[in-house]
Amino acid sequence: MLSVIVPVATGQSSSVTANGVEVIVVEQSGQTLAAAIAEGVARATGSYIAVLGPADQLDSAAAETLAAVFETGADAVYTDEHVNGSIFSKPAFSPERLRSQFYTGNLTAYSRELIERVGGVRNGVEGAELYDLALRALTAAKSVVHLDSVLVTSADVALASAWGTDDETALASIRSVLEEHLAATGGGEVESVNLSGANVTHRAVQGNPLVSIVIPTRGTSALVNGVERCMVVEAVRGIVKNSTYTNVEFVIVIDDVASDEVRAELASLGGDRLRFVEWDQPFTFSGKMNLGVLHARGEFVMLLNDDVELITPNWLEPMLALAQLPKAGLVGSMLYFDDDTIQHAGHAYYRLDVTHIGLHSERGAAGPHDGFRVEREVAGVTCACALMRTSVFIEAGGFSTLLPGNFNDVDLCMKVATLGYQSYWTPAAELYHFESKSRDPRVARSEIDTAWGRWERLIWHSPLWPTDPHEVFTSDGR
């Protein structure tokens, strides 16, 4: 049976069972919220336990639906919720996203065994009791299941606020529990916290590994904002002058048509950290990248297009920290077109369409439920700018030469995923990507056949981005 604990600031304690749900109301009576929840857990007779606020409304099907999932062996289940007039369709379990956002929210149910195993709700974290429980319990859980059913309508007022916890205390508690969680799960730092939305947290870079930045290029120029520029030269210049992570080498896979002037300028910028790998065959992005990576000496490779420009100087650190996570696959960044609209905030698949999350949304837009503002797990990323362990690239067979110009990054991400690696995306690394200036829009029929032949079964939807990825958002929240 599901037991739902409802702490109330005013009112009487009671226990009622209806529709298969045991509702345990716990009154404040001068005790802390943590103590009230602990009292509720002690009084509960159900095998699964959730905590809701007094104004939250549980769907009548919740008990039966949750019980069916728990019977499959899950020890924690969270559902979609109706909140602030819209449905929050949540992603599949995303531990890295959880450290930036308490997205599991309502309704999260835990097995009694799990709650007891992690020591229950803690005192001393006023205003962050449930976030703290989620961080500790979901990290310790053997199986966390996302149920894509809306089983609760949540009130506008958070439980802690209704309990009377002031904002300053709550913010301090959120920071504290996040710092503790990061320390316990590999390290990291809390940059800022927020009562209602995204917290800015980052993983910490371990050591100072060499990153090989592999850039395929023909050394061509294009007009950007009315100014003609050699794309690869400006990309390298921006990194050399601005990147705060400096243990890098450049592997420039360069066509034989590139001019001596371009080569000389690149050599001048990169010095002994830059090597040329000559390419004298017809263009193939996959072939050039594979050749470049085989020349890379770094433990990590940054797969980078030549038509990018760095925005955030500390771009590599957040990407590298994610790429260093156990079983990390590719790590992508936030890319903007030159008109300051989003080009890429991760890949998503929707009804056999492969697309960029956030495409054409305004820079600064939060996205659905702050999705553009939080580091998170993704199905894939564009390899216009992607970081990964060199060994993982090799293990996955690199880019498929059957996909010389298109879908090669989707394919690589899929291969990496089937090998058991998880890809990530971070908004903390921002670059311009002048894709329209350089991209050949032609797609070969054979590329579609190959990519869809391999992965059609996996591109119906993205459990990590369950809403329509084509939605366009403005910076004022629409």
Place this chain on the structure above:
Amino acid sequence: MAKTDASADPTPAELALQLRQLALVDRVLGLEAEVARLSTTSPNSNGARDEVERLQAELRAVYASRTWKLGSAVARVIRPRRR
């Protein structure tokens, strides 16, 4: 000055072998993905069964090939040595 050559760079023979190995791994993962797709989307149709059998035969041939075995062994050795 930028380097155009370096002693730590792979030799042409090593490169050719490593590129071949990458391509083989890619083909294997691709074939496995195709088999999985056919097995889940239309597992009972005659056409799908024939295609699955054909792809599985291709996979067995790759696993058994000298290039695959040699490439796997050499790739394991070469990459750590270069770093």
